[in-house]
Amino acid sequence: MNQRRAIFLDRDGVLNVNRPDHVKAWDEFIFLPGVLTALRQIAASDFVAVVTTNQSAIARGKMSAATLRDIHARMLGEIERAGGRIDAVQFCPHLPEDDCNCRKPRPGMYQRAVEQFGIDPTRSYVVGDALEDIVAAHTIGAHPILVLTGRGQAQHTRLLENNHGDFVVVADLAHAVEWIWNHDQNRHSDQHCHSEQSEESPRATEEILRSAQNDKL
């Protein structure tokens, strides 16, 4: 039985500054404000922390897999020096047209981590700045949280226009972690959470979105 819970983290636009031309080297990797502190808080909890990231720059020939692994090793070093911990980094090196099962919004990277760590996805959270993350969260049955850092602002509009179901909107990773802690305390049982979502989802979503927007203003 899968017992552990995870916080799945997108990388670009959530942990570090997103670059339209891809982060291709360590000197292009810049942590967003508050991220190292937020990761330290996750490390102090019982959540498994998993990074899932689409890195088509590899298939595009803009960066080697070795370089990407080097970027991730340095990223993990910085995170650990700040008291944080990432349990696994999953990346998809493919192009959209490769039709792989790992490129988000497909669930392959999440499923790998679910098996590796014995994670219960329905009690887990996905934090991302893009529609792909939200769709993947729905596919695996996790709670989706959109951050407005990175591509988040534009993707928020895209998500609302395409009516992509329930998701929470917060300013950044620090607020996502804060929301998870509150949500977690408010839950007395998983059954309560699920019945609440299925019966009241449209209204609940609207309220969550509205309160997230108010928080922002």
Ligand SMILES: [Zn+2]
């Ligand atoms: Zn892939």
